[in-house]
Every structure is written in C-alpha cells, then in structure tokens.
Amino acid sequence: MPRHDRRSGDSLAHRRRIAARLGAVALLGLTLSGCAGNDGEVAAAGPPSAVERQGGVEPQGAAESAGAAATAADPLRNVYFGDLHTHTNFSYDAFLNGTRATPDDAYRYAQGEPLTHAAGFEIQLDRPLDFFAVTDHASFLGMDPDQEASRHPDAELARRIAAGELTGAERGAAYADIRAHTLGTREGLLDLDVVRSAWRETIAAAERHNDPGRFTTFIAYEFTGSPENQNLHRNVIFRGSAAPEVPFSRLDSFNPEALWAWMDRNREAGMEALAIPHNSNGSNGLMFRLATYAGEPLDAAYAETRTRNEPLVEITQTKGTSDTHPALSPNDEWADFEIWSYRIGGGTTPSQPQGSYVREAYLNGLRLEEERGINPFRFGLVGATDNHAGSGAPSESDYFTAGGRPQRGASIPFDPPRPDGSLYSASPLGAIRGASGLTGVWAEENTRESIFDAFRRKETFATTGPRMRLRFFAGYDYADDLADDPDLVAAAYAGGVAMGGELAAPGDRVPRFLVWASRDPAGNPLARLQVIKGWIDGGEAHERVYDVACSDGLSVDPQTHRCPDNGATVDLGTCAASDDAGDAELRALWADPDFDPAQRAVYYVRALENPSCRWSTWEAVRAGVEPRPDLPATIQERAWSSPIWVTP
Template identity: 60%
Template sequence: MNALKTALILVIATTLAACSQPEEPPEAPAAEEAATPTAPPVIESNPNRNPYFGDLHVHTVYSFDAFLFGTRATPDDAYAFAKGGALTHAAGIEMKMKKPLDFQAVTDHATYLGMLPVMFDESTELGQLPISAELRAAETPEEIGEAFESMLPRIGGTLEEPDDMLDLDVVGSAWGKIIESAERNNAPGEFTAFIGYEYTTSGPDFENLHRNVIFRGSEAPDIPFSRLDSLNPEDAWDWMDGLRDRGIEALAIPHNSNGSNGWMFEKTNQAGEPIDAAYAEQRMRNEPLVEITQVKGTSDTHPLLSPNDEWADFEIMPVRVASPLESQPQGSYVREAWLNGLAMEDAEGVNPYRFGVIGSSDTHNAAGSFEEDNYWSKTGLLDATPEMRGSVPLDEGEVGSSSIFGGGSTDEEPVGDGPRYSDGPAQYWGASGLAAVWAESNTREAIYDAFRRKETFATSGPHIPVRFFAGYGIDAALLEAEDVIAAAYATGVPMGGDLIADGEAAPGFFVWAMRDSDTAPLQRLQVIKGWVEDGQPNERVFDVACSDGGAVDPETHRCPDNGAAVDLATCAISGDKGAAELSAVWQDPTFTPGQRAFYYVRALENPKCRWSTWDAIRAGVAPREDMHATIQDRAWSSPIWYMP
C-alpha cells in the first residue's frame, strides 16, 4: 500500500471516529463505589487534526420568534438532538438526523431573550401587557405571521427608548439558563457545547447585519450585547474588545449576507467613511469567520456576480430577511467580498475581508434540517407542511402562507394557468448547512482555536471532509511521504492561512475530499481563484479532480460530465457514478508572481433531488416547475491567501 493510501485511510478513520456517536454510558455504580474518585477522561490529541462537524446557529424556546412559531424545545433538548436524539417538531413530527454532530452552540436572539415565555404566562406582570394578550391570541399560521410582523417595529429601538416589554432580569435569567445548559452538555473529547447567542441587528429597511457571538470557554458576560444597546456592529466589536480585556474571549460570525442588500460587505464603515487600518484590524479581530450557507440560502456567490461559474445558481435567496424586498447582490456575497478585500489591500493596504467560512442551520425548531429527503424547514408552525413551503399546490380555497415575514400575495400561479402555490420565503430555503473544522481534539479549546486560525470549512448539509494545503514544496513527491498530511503541514499552510511569496516560485496545492456515505458520491473537486489586475477583480473556477476516471480538459479546465442522473419519479440516483473520495496535487496555470490572490476549494456531489422534489413526490404531484428539481450539495473550504 503506498504512502498516500495509508495517509488517506488514517484520515478516513479519524473522520469516522469524529462523526460517530459516543458509546452509551455504563450503568451507574453502587452508592459505595460512586464515592471512589475517578481520573479525568484522557482526551486523545491528533497532531494531524480531525474533522469535526457542528452547528453554531440554533434557536430554542428563548428566542422570541421561535417561541411565536410554536417551538418549546429548550437548549438541553437542542443539545440532545445534536448528539443524535429525536426531537418533536411544533407540528408533531419527529426530527432526527442520520448522523450526530460533534459540536453545537445554542444562539438565541439577545433581543427580548426569554421574554415570550414570561409574556405568555398571564400570572406575571409582563403577561398583563396588551401586547402579551395579542400574541397569546395568535393561533393560526396567518395570525402567528401577523403577530411576528407586529413585533418587528419593537425590535428596532435602543435602550434610551422606553420599552414596557423589556425586563433585563428576565433576559439575565434566560441567559443564565443557556450558559448552564452549555456547561452541562459540554463533554470534552466526546461533544463540545459552546456558549453563544445572536446579535440581531439590521438597517432601516431590513438590510440584514445579524451575527452569532461564540465564547471560547465558560466565561461570559452577565447580559449579552443586543440591538437594543446599539444597531451598529462596530459598537458590538468595541464591546467584544472590552470583554477580551477582561479575559472573556469571543468572536462574532456574520450570517445571511445574501439578505443584507449590500450592507454586509460595504467599502465604507457604518458612518459612510473610508475603511482604514483600525477598522480592518478590529473587524478581523472580532469576525474571522462568515457563515456562507444556511437554511435561508447560500452566500458564496450569485449568477450576476459570477456569470462564468456554472454552479453559481445554488440556493439563492433573492429577498432580505423578514421582508419581501429584493436584496441586491453587490456587497452581499462572500466571493465578491474577498475580491473587494484584495482590491482594498492593493490600493490602501487594508483588508477587512480576509475571513474564513463555516455553515450552520439557523433553525428555529431547535433542530437543524440538513437532509434533502428528511426536511422540516425552519420556522415551526409557519412552514410545517409542503403546502406552506410552496413545494406542493394549495387546495381549492386554501390560503397560502406568503404573508409571513413582510407580506406579499397569498398565492401565485408560477406557470401559465397551473396550480396555485404559497408564495412565501420558504420556497427559497434549503436543507443547510454545517460548520466544520480541523482540530486536534473535540474540545472547546481545540475547536475554537481552529475558528481563530480559520482552518474551517462549510457544507450545505452533508458530512463532506475537505483538506486544502498550499506550499512551495507541495508537488507529486509529497504523495510519496510516509505521512502525507504531516508533510503538508510541515511544507505548506492549510486552509485559512497566508502563503507568503517566495520570489518567483509558484506554489503547489494539495486538495482532498471524501463523500458522505449517506448522500450522493462526489462528482468533482474545484479550486476557485480570485485576484485583482489593473484594479479590476477577476475570478476563475478550475476543476482539479474528476470522478469516474475523467481527466480535466487543459483548455476549459473542466471535467467531463460523469453522466450521473436522477429519476424524478422516485429520486433514485445513479449508483455507479461518482467517487467515494477525490484528491489532486495542482498548480495554478495562470499564476503571476507578486500578484495577490486567494484560492479556495469547492467539492461537488452528484445531483440528487432537492427537498421540494421529495415533497412533491410524496404528495403524488409533479415538482413545482419554477423550483430547481435537483441539487448538487457541496462543501467549501476557507481560502488560502497568496501574499506578495
């Protein structure tokens, strides 16, 4: 067996170990035996690092909107689900994943944290408020949607404005319970539970600027910073810097840039002033990662921004968050932000956008929905059925759920005189996504440190591990090393790193990915390059590894079509097409010494049915014609930056 196969088998073994559920604990010892002191568990550490998959964006009963949507699951329930348990949806269905997760954070909204359960209790002072009675009276999906809309003006204020609905004692109590749950469920070496919350700010017209704040250890502030303290993310960074000075380490992860209408990745600060070094340094100190994919769409790129990328039209959400208003692509997508960061660095010497990527779910059911054939969407009672999600036609006289999140018509006729469908935002949502890291062990410290160094990747749901290294000693000879991964770490830099120029030398890249055995095989591996030339941003997609014995065309840099197909009558996929794993050592044929560039990996599965097609087949109707019938799930690595 050659060295590469040996190394990859070791990687596969650690992957399976990382994704496996811990064994059931033994029965409790007798009382006299229980008093015997036991040694702390030995936590194995792998210097080559293991892949760990998790979710850093989960809402439970303490989020005002999740509670309105019918979710009553607690943080403990959410962690039990993440560990492989079953959880009951607000509509009564069972939610359970095929594979457990390795880590998770409950990230309830800091705004009105824990207030709704108290307001729904008529025996409390808050329960006597008129708004509380109005919210309690909402029972149907339409009424719940209206109740949610009635809350939106209230969550845009600051603490200087009087607010009879806010009780910081209630907020502090809920926050304490979230912290206690994370502490209870954190099991070093087996499962990592992070303390976290969501800072849910936005512009005046629903320009999404939401962030999740994740804490490294057990230390956390008494009250989380919310939009009621400030709508400006820069103030949140100041607050986090202050926490760090007190020994409380945390980072923030922006999400749904796709719904920001260009605000997330602007070329100015919040005041409209040019970005300077202090801004860039503070943003990267506090926000080293961005959530590139989740249920409310994917923020990698957009067909209008990447017209030559055949895979750019992937789970695009065209509207803003909690609004039917369109979201402009410019300033809203990750790849363009990386390109604009390079341009700023060339022109001004500053780059606020050298971030890595993760995925997560943004579930408001306390349970992420990651599987196309096992999909329960996001918002409890408001999208619990295929009809509400817009994937199955409405019955005669049935009202659609499109009024939820900002209004709109209650139904539509997408194709000529065809059937009516609900026209809500759920039609754009997807079974996504996962946060993933390469870390020495499954502990808070090791995984958080991977966040900090950006050795992270994202997937749109499947457990697809991806490796990516760049270095001047990475070539075909690397594959003959006794330990390929150790040699790659010694010779180059992993995803998320900076590769400093070495004169005129061109770097080599090592790329590897393995399929998720519960989904579709891999079709191809790609390296996506971005660079700036004469002040103009450029990008190019290179296929670097093909399945089914295919070879990359040296002119088009594309693999041949492997012929993988999907039977839309049954959702059966080609069983004889695709690869269990793919790898390559690659050099950039367009490399220019001294020219700043970033490179990142995209691993593509074979096509399979999208969740909406599964809904249609199970209902015995044709898939909705203006929805994608199939999907190619994928993984994205964090970039490697070539730095002259």
C-alpha cells in the same frame, strides 16, 4: 440527516430501500475510487492515506468522529462536524411559531437523542454531531407570559400567532404590528430580569452538556442588528465558561462596530469570543460594504478590529447561500445555487447583490490590501442551519422546515386551486429555503479549546449538509508525488500552509495546492473538485473557477478547465440516484496555470457531489404529485473550504 415519522409506511419503506442502495454504493465507491492528479492526470488510490486517517475515514469510510469516545490529541488533526446556529423557545420568533424545545432539548438532539417537533412528529439525527451551540436572539431573550410586557395590547397579536389562529396575510400583518417591539423602538417593554434568567439558563445548559473529548458545546447567542431589514446578524461564540452578565443586543446598538468594542472589553476581562456574520445575502450590500457603519472610509483600525473579532463567516444555511450570485459571477456555472434575493425579515423586499456575497468581499479585500495595505475581509467559512425548532434539518430527504409551525408542503398543490388562483400554500420564502448546512473543523481533539483555536486559524469548511471531508494546503516545496504519500498530511503541514493561512510568494516560484475530499458515507458520490481563484491585476478584480479533479477517471480539459459530465442521473419519480457515477474520494496536486507572483490572489475549494433531489422534490415524491416546475428539481450538494491567500 434528521429522520422523522410523519410519512406513510410505504414511503418510509421506499426510502429505506434507497438508503440501503446508497449505502452499498458508498462502500463500493470507497473501495474502488481513483483520484485525479494535477492537470487531470489520474492516479490510482493506493493504500489509505494519512488524509484518510486524519479525517476519521477508514479505508471503507465507515468510521465517524461524531459521538466517539475521547481519544488522545492528534497533532495532524481530526475532522469534527457541528452546528453553530440554532434557536430554542428562548428566541421570541421561535416561540411565536410554536417551538417549545429548550436549550437542553437542543443539546440532547445534537447528541443523537430523539426530539418531538412542535408539530407533533418525532425527529432524530441519523448521526450525532461533534459540537453544537444554541444561539438564541439576545433581544428579548427568554419568554415569560407573566411579565408586564405580556399585558400590552399588542401581546394579544403575539398570542394569536403562537396559537396558530392567524395564517397567510393576517399573520404577516400581525408581525408588522409587533415588529416595533422586537426592534426596541418602544420603551418599557424589556424585563431585564427575564433576559438575565434566560441567559443564565443558556450558559448552564451549555455547561451541562459539554463533554470534552466526546461532545463540545459553546456558550453563544445571536446579535440581530438589521437597519431597515438589511441583515447584519452575527452569532457570538464564547471560547470557554467565562461570559458576561447579559449579552450585547440590538437594543444596545444596531452597529456591529459597537458589538466588536463590547467584545474587545470582554476579552480584556478574560472573556474570549468571536462573532460569525450570517446571511450576508440578505444585507442589501451592508455586510461587506466598503465603508464603516457610519459611512466613513475604512482604515487600518477598522480592518484590525473586524478581523480580530470576526475570523469566520457563515456561507450557507436555510436562508440560502452567500458564496456568490449569478450577477456577480456570470462565468461560474454553479453560482445560481439556493439563492436568497431578499432582505432578512423584510418579506420580498430585494437585497442588492453588491456588498452581500463572500466571493466579492474576498476580491474587495485584495483590492483594499493593494491600495491601502488593509484587508477587513480575511475570514474563513462555516455553515449552519439557523433552525428555529431546537433541532436542525440539513438533509434534503428529511427536511421538516426551519421552524416549529406545521405547514402544508411547498410542493403539494391545492385541489382545486384557491379562488385567487394560487396552487401552493407555502409562501415564496418558504419554498426557497434550503436544507443546509454544517461546519467542519480540523482540530487536535474534540474540546472547546481545540475547536475554538481551529475557528481562530480558520481551518474550517462549510457544507450544505452532507458530512464530506475537505482538506486544502498550499506550498512551494511540495514533492511531485505528495498526493500519493502515505504521510501526506504531515508533509503538507510541514511544507506549506493549511486552509485559512497565507503564503508569501518568494520570487518567481509557482506554489502547488493540495486538494482532497472524501464523500459522506451516507451521502452521494463526489463529481468534481474545483479551485476558485480571485486576483487583482492593474487594480481590477478578477475571478476564475478551475476544475482540478474529476470523478470516474475523467480528465480536466486544459483549455476550458472543466471536467466532462460524469453522467450521473436522478430518477425524479423516486429520487433514486444513479449508482454508476461519481467517486468516494478525489485529490489533486494542482498548480495555477495562470499564476503571476506579482499579483495578490485568494484561492478556496468547492467540492461538488453528484446531483440529488432537492427537499421540495422529495416532498412531491412522498405525496405522489409532480415536482413544482418553478423550483429546482435537483441540487448538487457541496462544500467550501476556507481560503488560502497568496501575497507578493
């Protein structure tokens, strides 16, 4: 998605040839694709469906919503893509690592303008985004070298980090020395005038670049509570122009419940906002703990407060995915994807999986609902980059790390190895970072109000970077031929609920689920669509993954609920993907073969692309070296829908 010019001319030319080839594949696939129906039945893709029209997808997939001129509001909703998690030079960690890009720079970058990276090369998105938020850390917001705190003896360490004088273990030790300041445990080092000034400029930048109908910005910041590096971070997104004088930070409290109380008070004063937790994978079980911050049992007031303030969770970003973990979902063959097993900011201190992943939280929410009539974990899904260079790098082929510090690549070996035997310079954490992600929303128009309302109703989906489109509906009265209806979207809304909604089970009837996805024209073809189900039976939580649509005319095996492998391959010498497998569009009208109307259940969709090179393999190809054997050579880019809950 972003592009930059630090590679050799030969490598760039090679990438352009690959891009041209993939572009041709995209157009061919969008013209010829078929669709798998219910129970693996394959249906021809007829004329452009309403889904295609209401997704900004023309018959050949060329149309994009991003950067388009303002249009009339569409009641059937359009797709918009954006990033709600980016840092600039107002975040102390970004500044220390070389970032000098301002909020204005970040907003211009999101609209498609080039940006000079802190390491000196130019970066630019291949397509502008539709919406964007700068979310600098509220704690110690803003940088002022002349403030009193900058004359503290420990500030010299910060200056040495920023100057690039410290590397490796020295840098880690320096961060440990200054960490107490960033946690707010040392008094007298916070200049509130600097914070207020930076916050006013953050607000002003969002206001300057907000262009209703073409490009939407949100006033936002990041709350970074993290007791013992157990990540409880949230991005706070304001609906409109009204915002408080200063943001609530971990210097006020590490407790998210205190943040929610502050948000409720602001709401009463006309300042509507929501908080989006991220990196639950690094929370060591705290993010979705079955207790309050103080360790008390969860009750109805807690559940209502949490769901009111946190309707969304960020499921993917550069520090891994938070869908599930192989230890929690051993029967999910795709669970071991971009796993981050460590606490955030705690080096390689492990983070326990239990209480740290979205899917388990959905299951625990169902159990709480059955046992106590409460569910604090009814949230939708979004993706973001968490980029710390005022930009974003959600593309495997153009990943330039998440920060501003230039560094030797994760896949380029030392020759000869270092005296300690190490082959690579990147830290263990740098190598497992990912090129992810983005948020997709279905909204009537590209405005703050419309997109924020989509956040509220959870009509959102997350992707690992590609701009694939994903729809998910459920209803009890859908016609057998709904998937082929030219007015599919209108019929789906009229007869059911969209992603983020709840469906009540009337008697013994079985609901039908409409699942639809189309590929990113600049990405890879789709391999399969899956419905992930969680349910409670006799007080026990269960999960199952069902393939519901297969590419290439293949059918779902009714016994295993799996599509056959479509044969897609990747040349690890060039990163060229095979052009004879995968579809441009997949859709299905599916009924759960194991549905029990007496059971509480949650369903969400996962769309999988064909395999493609991971960013570390792209790096090896450009350098002319073998990919690292200890890192995945390929990945399957994916998207997740927000769930639909089915209640007895």
